[in-house]
Amino acid sequence: MDETVSVTYVSADDVEMLVLVLPRRLMVDTATLERLRDVVSDTLRDAVTDVVSATAGPCDGLLPRIRAYIDDNLGDPGLSPETVAAAHHISTRYLYKLFARQGISVARWIRQRRLERCRMDLSDPRLGGRAVGEVGAHWGFADSSYFSRVFRETYGCSPRAYRHGRLAS
Numbered sequence: 001m002d003e004t005v006s007v008t009y010v011s012a013d014d015v016e017m018l019v020l021v022l023p024r025r026l027m028v029d030t031a032t033l034e035r036l037r038d039v040v041s042d043t044l045r046d047a048v049t050d051v052v053s054a055t056a057g058p059c060d061g062l063l064p065r066i067r068a069y070i071d072d073n074l075g076d077p078g079l080s081p082e083t084v085a086a087a088h089h090i091s092t093r094y095l096y097k098l099f100a101r102q103g104i105s106v107a108r109w110i111r112q113r114r115l116e117r118c119r120m121d122l123s124d125p126r127l128g129g130r131a132v133g134e135v136g137a138h139w140g141f142a143d144s145s146y147f148s149r150v151f152r153e154t155y156g157c158s159p160r161a162y163r164h165g166r167l168a169s
Contacts, residue, residue, distance in 0.1 A: 062088065063098050067109075074114050077142040081106040114139045115154050118147070122163040132159045 066088055073079050084106065085095040099106045117139045121127050127135070136147030136159070151159045 062090075063102070066095070066098065070110055071113060074110070074117055074139050077137075077140045079110060079140055081110075084110075110140075111150065112154075114141060115151060118151065118159065119155065119162065122159055123166040125167055128163070128167055132163065135159065 066084060069087060070079065070084060076083075081092050081095055085092040088095070095106055099109060104112075118135050118141070121130070121135045121138070122132070130138075133144035133147070136144055136151075141147035141150075148158055151162070155162055157165070
């Protein structure tokens with residue numbers, strides 16, 4: 001049962017009692033304490049991010065650094081909005097806001113850049129011996145069937161057909 005108590009006056013004795021009781025109450029349930037710590041930490045990070053984003057313009061250089069980081073790490077299948085935000089010491093919420101200003105989501109940007117790199121590799125005659133699944137894996141697509149599906153959705157043909165058409169011409 002949640003109960004809200006309004007306090008207008010706290011005596012010195014009450015404060016002493018709180019000082020003695022509160023630590024024991026918090027130590028009883030470490031899981032609750034850990035959740036509380038996470039919530040407070042996330043809330044503070046988001047608040048600081050909001051203040052920084054309100055004072056720093058979109059031209060503060062962060063977005064180009066983030067895009068460069070993404071390009072440098074496309075081969076990592078674990079690359080995600082969460083890992084990108086953590087690497088730049090910002091909240092995922094702020095990262096989403098940065099990309100929303102550009103009209104694209106972070107995940108879509110990562111996928112788009114991976115697909116562009118795969119398309120370039122599939123067009124390169126020097127890489128003709130590399131299996132299509134290896135090309136996808138090299139650029140962070142851990143699942144070859146997912147890679148083939150999104151490649152087809154984006155370019156209108158399978159990676160294999162794309163390679164055959166590019167290398168035959």
